[in-house]
Amino acid sequence: MRPSGRTPEQPRDVRITRNFTRHAEGSVLVEFGDTKVICTASVENKVPPFLRGEGKGWITAEYGMLPRSTGSRMGREAARGKQGGRTVEIQRLIGRSLRAAVDMKALGEHTITIDCDVIQADGGTRTASITGGCVALVDALNYLVAEGRLKKSPLKRMISAISVGIYKGTPVADLDYPEDSEADTDLNVIMTDEGGFIEIQGTAEGAPFQQDELDAMLALARNASDTLFAVQKEALEG
Amino acid sequence: MRPSGRTPEQPRDVRITRNFTRHAEGSVLVEFGDTKVICTASVENKVPPFLRGEGKGWITAEYGMLPRSTGSRMGREAARGKQGGRTVEIQRLIGRSLRAAVDMKALGEHTITIDCDVIQADGGTRTASITGGCVALVDALNYLVAEGRLKKSPLKRMISAISVGIYKGTPVADLDYPEDSEADTDLNVIMTDEGGFIEIQGTAEGAPFQQDELDAMLALARNASDTLFAVQKEALEG
Amino acid sequence: MRPSGRTPEQPRDVRITRNFTRHAEGSVLVEFGDTKVICTASVENKVPPFLRGEGKGWITAEYGMLPRSTGSRMGREAARGKQGGRTVEIQRLIGRSLRAAVDMKALGEHTITIDCDVIQADGGTRTASITGGCVALVDALNYLVAEGRLKKSPLKRMISAISVGIYKGTPVADLDYPEDSEADTDLNVIMTDEGGFIEIQGTAEGAPFQQDELDAMLALARNASDTLFAVQKEALEG
Amino acid sequence: MRPSGRTPEQPRDVRITRNFTRHAEGSVLVEFGDTKVICTASVENKVPPFLRGEGKGWITAEYGMLPRSTGSRMGREAARGKQGGRTVEIQRLIGRSLRAAVDMKALGEHTITIDCDVIQADGGTRTASITGGCVALVDALNYLVAEGRLKKSPLKRMISAISVGIYKGTPVADLDYPEDSEADTDLNVIMTDEGGFIEIQGTAEGAPFQQDELDAMLALARNASDTLFAVQKEALEG
């Protein structure tokens, strides 16, 4: 029933490659099927103005798509002179989600910026960004420990994200682009590895959705998240 | 327990004043307690480029805050030369939510722009904007009928929005600013008057939230929405 | 002869409502007939770079129109990414005019920003902004005294503004939109309550104007200003 | 008494050099003493969107200062990415003033853009721009006649501009920079060669000004304008 032949609860093949580029303190290529995102984590010894003198750190994110990561070429945001609304919305979500992974007090006065750049898009770029970005973040935290700038990693928990939706009347996990563009409902679920919710964002694209559909989608998300946490763990141990 | 003395399930006094200003096809002042937003609906005889020739209409929204609608003055976005990320996120939410109220085919080649301008902020400006904006939208649709440009109103359903959250461990409805700035979880629920969900957006500000907390918040939202639909109805019949 | 039935020397009903919103140190709704502007005065404990260390204060103004304050919707300046020429011109005029009301030395190192936001426009928005803005400014100065941050108010004089023009050959006071769009000459006169001029700006929209017409318009302005000062005084004493 | 040794009613030496650069349809170097402005008039066979199909022409102006036209270097507006408020205010004034010189109906569907670029500033750049710009405009109108695109010049009248002010208690004409920076009042008067006013803009920089001071300044302006019209005439006949 799904264009890809997957079962409703089956996420795409998820691959996480660490040390994908060499300059960043954390650098990951994350693939959710044909969706490919480079996530880097960059450490700076300073915090934004609103945190100065508070003894706390900060984590923020930026998101971009290469102009031809998509089926038809999108104008380059740098050339147009501003980031679009969708970009702003996504990078704020990534930042909020990954801040939940870290004890800011223990991080001390460091800023870590997670850059998520989509090189190939096939649906789910924001969930891939969060899932891969968390691994890059862990590497950057470990770098701070290895450099002796922190005694131990301020990581509190792992974070992953998955999209679920109602496609042709059936709840399905990890929508790819052909599904996403036809789905009635699209729900992004950001979870912790202890099973709590960090953020849920669900939108009825067509008909309103009901409580039982929400419950079914959340169950799928919970299930798929287990897979994502396993892939993250394997990558970090590999 | 709540700073305002309200019970957990009790929303603030909600007031909707139609015909608040005189030029727009729909013009509403919506008040959720001390939060006050002017919502206008403006009709144009054209559609954006991506819809040209499709025989369908479009509904979009813009959001702004007067610089001193808040406790300390915010820089004016027009003077800074760009809309901030929060503004972009909110106006996209308002637009998506209100598009769910209308049959775009039946609207024909008209664009309706909902402008939501906050003149006084005390938490919940986005939910007030959607709830008041829907009334302004209905007035604009009725204007199209009264002018003979549409045979009947393309309204499919009423839409309202409410914030719910976990404040000091207890789920509460319609957070005001003192609650919002301390709440562990903030969930915005956009519903239809038939009881379906149009959008849900929940964020753990502190600890992750659990399924049972989500369920409790959604129950509060469902309950508070009934009040909002009653206020909308009274305003439109008044 | 005037569309509104007023006599040539008769200004519209002018109303000034103080404490219109609750956060600002001064907050006024000013109405010149159907023209309605929210004027807030915001105090900050700092001065712009060019005044640092001079022991003097600063007063500045910003102006905006809600997109649908006018007969047809204007694009939102924040969304277009810049303030238009008319906006810039008007906010510079408001700032210059209100600086004349205050002894900057006695104000000390404070900046007061007057935000004038038009919620409904029917001609004369800049004169209403100055007239209402002066009352908001007085409230902000009194706030500084009440807070013990100044010994006494640095107010030197009250300022008001009125438009006069040549409409169908006759000099008239306080043009509304139907008159303004057809007037041959439009003159904005900013005066002190001692009868001096702070600024005069007169433009021939059609035929050039002559010295005797200028004299007649200035006499009307002087007369109407008396009314404005009385309304300001009543509002401040009320 | 004046720093330059001029009498109160004496304007600076005014020189107008036509055909200063070779590409524009009108190109003038105007000098008011040490203030030097290049004014070019450029003709285009089109009108702005709001005039399309009306059979009328349009005249507009842009103003700029070379970064080192002034005593200390100003940031280049093109590099800062926006025109400052003063620039916007001045170019709107130049445009309004010069539109009064031409019969737009007779101009037909042409746009003439007057570019005024200050290469050396010593006070009065806006009045020099208008006075010189009018000569460039006349040349551009005559070019349209010479090219056979208009039967006769749509020029209705000549326009010139002069600043007058109260300097150390005395009304003086054509303020240079040392006077301008100390004057109590600064009044720009834009006149026609028939003696009517096109625009007057007077600002009290220090004390408010009184009716008798205004009258004295206007008399000086009227007188100085005669000189300007004579210089324009001589340049055009030369």
Add this chain to the structure above:
Amino acid sequence: MRPSGRTPEQPRDVRITRNFTRHAEGSVLVEFGDTKVICTASVENKVPPFLRGEGKGWITAEYGMLPRSTGSRMGREAARGKQGGRTVEIQRLIGRSLRAAVDMKALGEHTITIDCDVIQADGGTRTASITGGCVALVDALNYLVAEGRLKKSPLKRMISAISVGIYKGTPVADLDYPEDSEADTDLNVIMTDEGGFIEIQGTAEGAPFQQDELDAMLALARNASDTLFAVQKEALEG
């Protein structure tokens, strides 16, 4: 003598991987040692305004660096709201160079945009972009033939680019970042596979360079270009 241990005339390992991403008509990963650039070629059925109706095509290029492609994080140009001067300079060079490869008349009314996005930088990003971009361009031209939109490829010649410089007194080919940041002279040479020059850009970073040094550098460039054309050829035949 070279930090990398290469001989003066030895370029880095150059690798070109076609079909690197799946959406673009041409998509190449080009590697000059540790410098890695994704080059995509996107075809559109239209030309820029200045070419409309001329029956000719257009080729243009855009360049960007991922924020952490470099040793320390650079601000994202999309977030800063403008492309920097270096970016503009490089993308104009890429566009000019690749236009020399194609017969614009034979291309017909198509635009091909070459996007060069640096994912890892180690010197020579512009030369890698041109060399890899030419292969992506060839694929896009062949796509037009395969789709039946062109009878035969309008490719006139292959283009490649190499940097040469004077490092510690010796001319060397293909500078990497450690060399580039210390070199006295940096010369970028864009050549055709017939041995002609398309563009040369040489800058003395320290001492001026002499004719004999220029000759030596050009000889190295000519030599290294042969290698590049061989790698391009192999990639296209592979």
Add this chain to the structure above:
Amino acid sequence: MRPSGRTPEQPRDVRITRNFTRHAEGSVLVEFGDTKVICTASVENKVPPFLRGEGKGWITAEYGMLPRSTGSRMGREAARGKQGGRTVEIQRLIGRSLRAAVDMKALGEHTITIDCDVIQADGGTRTASITGGCVALVDALNYLVAEGRLKKSPLKRMISAISVGIYKGTPVADLDYPEDSEADTDLNVIMTDEGGFIEIQGTAEGAPFQQDELDAMLALARNASDTLFAVQKEALEG
């Protein structure tokens, strides 16, 4: 054979007028035939952030064209809100070239900004800017000595720039606009008065160029530079 009747090796009449405007520390009008550029040098007692505390100075350049310096009016960059790619490319070239003239250590913590504003364009505006800018720079350096802020001028050498090209198959020096728009190759050569190269930039506009053509063009450039250095010298001694 050349439209201007010049011999292939003959540059246009070059004139350099010092003290062209009166505020800048160096102010030059440079004319290459009908190309006229105002070059000013402005001294500031500070350096950009990246040089703070290094005890070194900085030289930078900005370039602009008056809107009607060209045959048809170009949009004003300040009004469009950004500098175009060509402007950015040229001003970076001017800055790089003139930095080669000065010992930055000996300049101490001063910044000198060279503003090059084209008032009339006929080809070769960048080479005229560099050649004239160098004279303005020398005047600014001498000003620092005359003011006692430097013991002696940190000038290391004079810099000039000339364009050479292949026009109708023949190498020619100092292309004017009619030649430039038809030339096959355009090469800008920036030289020192000791005969070394500071920068060379050559572009094949039509056919690729060959080594022997490059050699011929460089010989022409070397020859023309002698003339430019003589004109600079005469201006500085005059």
